[in-house]
Amino acid sequence: MDLQIEKKRLSAETILYLSMIIFFLLHFYKITLPPNGYHHWRESDTAAVSLNYYQEDMNFLHPRINQRGDGPGITGSEFPIYNYAGALLYKVFGPSHLVHRLLSLLAGLLGIWLLYKAVWILTKEKLLGALSAFALSCSPLYFFYSYKIMPDIWMLMFLLASVFFYFRYLENYKISDWLLSAFFLIFSATIKPLSFSIYLPFLVLTISKSHVKMKSFIKFVLYGIITFVPTLLWYLYARHVNEIYQTPGYYLGNMLGDFYKFLATSQFYKKLFLQWPFEIWIGWPMVIFFAAGLYLYVKEKRKFAYASWLIAPYGAFLFISYHSSSHDYYTLIATVPFALVTAYGLWKAVQTKYGKQILIACFIIVPLLTFFRVQHRIADVPEFEPMRTDTEKIIPRESLVMVEDGTTAIKLYQLNRVGWPLRGEIKYSDVQKLIARGGRYIILENKISDYDDSLAYLFEDDARMIDSLYCYKAK
Secondary structure (H helix, E strand, C coil): CCEEECCEEECHHHHHHHHHHHHHHHCCCCCCCCCCCCCHHHHHHHHHHHHHHHHCCCCCCCCECCCCCCCCCECCCCCCHHHHHHHHHHHHHCCCHHHHHHHHHHHHHHHHHHHHHHHHHHHCCHHHHHHHHHHHHCCHHHHHHCCCCCCHHHHHHHHHHHHHHHHHHHHHCCHHHHHHHHHHHHHHHHHCHHHHHHHHHHHHHHHHHCCCHHHHHHHHHHHHHHHHHHHHHHHHHHHHHHHHHCCCCCCCCCCHHHHCHHHHCHHHHHHHHHHHHHHHHHCHHHHHHHHHHHHHHHHHCCCCCHHHHHHHHHHHHHHCHHHHCCCHHHHHHHHHHHHHHHHHHHHHHCCCCCHHHHHHHHHHHHHHHHHHHHHCCCCCCCCCHHHHHHHHHHCCCCCEEEEECCCCCHHHHHHCCCEEEECCCCCHHHHHHHHHCCEEEEEECCCHHHCCCCHHHHECCCCEEECCEEEEEEC
């Protein structure tokens, strides 16, 4: 279906490309900024791994963090393809935070295009595919993480690539599409295993479209094995690396007892059922279309596996309730099925008498409202170069530092140095032990006399300034 607007044809492709152009342009707001604002610490961790690849060692299997103490900093992590891509571009263009933000933005754009193609294949409705792409581009959560220096939007991009090839496989049953879908799902799941929630809609679609149920089910089980096993092996390797190097960077285990903490709390249900679906997964301006789409799917008994796709993420969120209800980036997988249902409501709306006006209003208003919804999460911060220039003048690159920091990663990354973050109360005995392990400098937010009375005895009297921070050298 195409729409006639002022005697000009507005095709599905036009809607798609307009969605992508608007998405692209709105992301140029503060696109060169270093880590900042919401999840500042996670951006710093991610960017530090890329910078350490670039500065120290390009061994893909040895990502390194800054909060390493006197160790090598090698850490187990999610599959570090995003970090490594940034480091490779650093080799060409030099270190710049623009590199990672463009990597996130391009992944966001590719995800929008892949959803369009996948829905078109599944439903044979190009316009519905284009409106699904538009709905995803206006999801505040998807919009925001297409800006952040974090790997999560790459996880979703790989997941959508897997969806696209699986839907194509169900049309032509080519083994190449089946293998490509599995390949991209492995990439997605090694970044975030929550991607495996896609198994449920894949299974429903496989059985519903197949004439030979048992054969299709066996092939689906094989698909599960060849995607799950490599993912499991990666995380076993990552935990093994952590056990060898004892680097406290990524939390890859010993959390199973925490996964279920929030199931008995109201916060989990409030966020994941009442707040986030409408506020950040869909966005309030599009909720009316989501409600209409959900109603129509139930009424018309659609068979496109949307119900299972809506349910599947919640299974994952229940399993990691402690994390999914406190870190919204764990819920990115929900933005896609919610966009599909929203797009169905919008698709029906644009076929009405006022369809032209509805579509124009959506394109004018909704992307801007999405932008303003997440804008407060992006904070103005100065570039790190002046701070790093001061550091280079004062602290030799090989020296280990102790840095007062309320997080584990931010200031060490800002300074481009390695060592220990000092969190909470800074005590003489703790600092003395770190000096014995090789700590040569301490960087504080206030003069050393404002801390433990005995602390000053461990360091030379004169402080050097690194931006607004006080730096002291151990005696």
